Amino acid sequence: MNAEHGHPARQTLDAELAALAQAAGRLPDSGLAVESKVLAALRISNVLQQVIRALDEDPYPPLLAEVRRQTRFLLALDPAALADEPAAGAGGGDPVARTRRLYEDAWTVYDEATYRHSVDLILARLRANGYDEAFFAGKDCFDGGCGTARFAVAMALLGARRAVGADMGGRSLEFARAMMERLGVRNVELVETDVTDLSAFADGSFDFVVSNGVLHHALETERGIREHFRLVRRGGLFWLYLYGAGSLYWHVYDALKQTLAAVDSDRARRILLDLDLRQGAIYTYLDNVLAPVRKYYYADDVVALLRQEGDLEYGLLRGTAAYDDAVLQRQSRWGREILGEQGEVRLWIKKA
Numbered sequence: 001m002n003a004e005h006g007h008p009a010r011q012t013l014d015a016e017l018a019a020l021a022q023a024a025g026r027l028p029d030s031g032l033a034v035e036s037k038v039l040a041a042l043r044i045s046n047v048l049q050q051v052i053r054a055l056d057e058d059p060y061p062p063l064l065a066e067v068r069r070q071t072r073f074l075l076a077l078d079p080a081a082l083a084d085e086p087a088a089g090a091g092g093g094d095p096v097a098r099t100r101r102l103y104e105d106a107w108t109v110y111d112e113a114t115y116r117h118s119v120d121l122i123l124a125r126l127r128a129n130g131y132d133e134a135f136f137a138g139k140d141c142f143d144g145g146c147g148t149a150r151f152a153v154a155m156a157l158l159g160a161r162r163a164v165g166a167d168m169g170g171r172s173l174e175f176a177r178a179m180m181e182r183l184g185v186r187n188v189e190l191v192e193t194d195v196t197d198l199s200a201f202a203d204g205s206f207d208f209v210v211s212n213g214v215l216h217h218a219l220e221t222e223r224g225i226r227e228h229f230r231l232v233r234r235g236g237l238f239w240l241y242l243y244g245a246g247s248l249y250w251h252v253y254d255a256l257k258q259t260l261a262a263v264d265s266d267r268a269r270r271i272l273l274d275l276d277l278r279q280g281a282i283y284t285y286l287d288n289v290l291a292p293v294r295k296y297y298y299a300d301d302v303v304a305l306l307r308q309e310g311d312l313e314y315g316l317l318r319g320t321a322a323y324d325d326a327v328l329q330r331q332s333r334w335g336r337e338i339l340g341e342q343g344e345v346r347l348w349i350k351k352a
């Protein structure tokens, strides 16, 4: 679902992004040329990271300036001089396998401090939504698309009776198991599965279900949303985060994806490691620039879909800063332009 967008500056930006893609397209997908494309996209990604942290400011001037600068940079390179090794050629192939590999590569680097920090993060989110740290005590919790299970582990550390983390990434789950051993966490079960089919779990088996930034990368998103809601007990809570439709932020990232069409994610990761970027910045880049499947949704449509499954109450999830707070996203001056007219889909849904 992609919304048409009317802001006049979008057209200018689109023309500049097309020029960028053209400048990238004349370079080979090998050697230094790949490094240059990864670098150009990185600089633009850095500006996007500033843009979503300043939702009251006009995003177009800094974005336009950076896209133009990177186009000039790529145009200054000589294609013939840069074709010095065979192409990596990893742009094609099965999108599900590519998604799995991307996150397995990106996530299996976290340390114990990152896991402990996730506890603070989840506590901050609980407080922002009116709950206290006792929220998880004694509850059965499910984290669909858990990656390396930082939230499932955090829920267990915060007193959950049982936390289940499910993901299709076997290497991510293996990494999580080793980390749980180190942290002494026992009541987390990790299940390797496609989370758009949760038939291994009975209806209403969990008090709390979370899907954080997962189902927009799946081929069968709507089935996945229904499946997660099916697992929620009556009176239980579902927290869902999906990308919002009509967002400038994702519009530019999608254009960068074109620029890097034939670049392999592992190759990009190694280039970014060479640049000594911190892990979080590398993860943001891989996730935002290279995720093979990315879809966009309106909160109203998601609620309408869930209403077909049963009675519910819902509201916008609050966060710790404007960029992850669905209310502030809609209220801030440029929030609807940058993140879509209904903002991101960040919802709490209570099953009646």
Ligand SMILES: C[S@@+](CC[C@H](N)C(=O)[O-])C[C@H]1O[C@@H](n2cnc3c(N)ncnc32)[C@H](O)[C@@H]1O
Pocket: 099, 100, 103, 104, 144, 145, 146, 147, 148, 150, 151, 166, 167, 168, 169, 172, 193, 194, 195, 196, 211, 212, 213, 214, 215, 217, 218, 219, 287
């Ligand atoms: C952006 S990460 C989010 C991880 C975690 N929810 C978090 O917020 O830290 C997306 C995760 O979803 C997983 N994923 C994507 N599509 C999936 C699917 N159809 N079935 C299972 N896992 C999936 C990926 O393997 C990856 O670990």
